[in-house]
Amino acid sequence: MQSIHKTSLKSLAAAGSLSVIIALLPKAGLAADYPAPGDFARGSKAWAENCVRCHNVRAANDLRDDQWITTVFHMRVRAGLTGQEMRDILTFLQSSNNRPVSANMLRTSATGAKGSGLSGQAIYSQTCVACHGVDGKGTLPGVPDLTRKDGRLAKPDDELLRNITNGFQSPGSPMAMPAKGGNTSLSEIDLKNVLEYLHETFNP
Numbered sequence: 518m519q520s521i522h523k524t525s526l527k528s529l530a531a532a533g534s535l536s537v538i539i540a541l542l543p544k545a546g547l548a549a550d551y552p553a554p555g556d557f558a559r560g561s562k563a564w565a566e567n568c569v570r571c572h573n574v575r576a577a578n579d580l581r582d583d584q585w586i587t588t589v590f591h592m593r594v595r596a597g598l599t600g601q602e603m604r605d606i607l608t609f610l611q612s613s614n615n616r617p618v619s620a621n622m623l624r625t626s627a628t629g630a631k632g633s634g635l636s637g638q639a640i641y642s643q644t645c646v647a648c649h650g651v652d653g654k655g656t657l658p659g660v661p662d663l664t665r666k667d668g669r670l671a672k673p674d675d676e677l678l679r680n681i682t683n684g685f686q687s688p689g690s691p692m693a694m695p696a697k698g699g700n701t702s703l704s705e706i707d708l709k710n711v712l713e714y715l716h717e718t719f720n721p
Contacts, residue, residue, distance in 0.1 A: 553604060557699035560609030561647035561657075563602045568592070582611045612695040632706030637714025640707055644698040653719035659690025663719040670720040674712060681708050 580588060585607060593603040633640070641649075650656045653663035661669040669687075670677070682705075686693035697703045703711075
């Protein structure tokens with residue numbers, strides 16, 4: 518009887534160890550399989566070209582970041598996306614999923630005083646054009662028309678810089694513009710340069 522009892526204890530111990538290992542496997546697997554970051558601007562363009570016609574620009578905050586991973590992996594097959602397009606779209610959705618932070622909770626100055634050396638036009642082309650469009654009229658529903666005389670660019674520059682720096686969600690828009698348009702490397706000088714370009718180009 519005693520030997521049977523010892524055998525049962527050994528079995529339970531082994532089973533317990535196995536349970537711990539199994540419990541840890543999904544986390545390890547998730548860390549190993551987590552998609553590499555994509556490109557926000559390319560992702561927004563790919564989303565507009567491949568997903569909007571069916572999803573009608575579903576709000577990014579309808580799903581959590583981890584839920585978007587499952588969804589995008591599934592839709593990669595359905596939409597015939599490449600791996601890079603999938604990662605770009607995922608980056609776009611997860612960045613857009615981050616709601617703008619209240620202005621009184623965030624310092625409005627961008628990090629770093631040194632600019633990238635890029636012109637406002639170059640920054641707009643790399644970071645902003647996918648959502649705002651070459652003509653400034655917006656490529657997605659809810660994106661403001663920057664060419665309107667009484668539109669977004671009519672607001673004071675300090676308010677516009679605060680919105681660009683911290684992120685902003687236009688009334689009626691299903692997606693928020695992420696902080697710095699999703700390009701966290703932009704400095705305060707870069708943001709001022711791109712705002713100046715917006716004024717000169719779309720609302721002189």
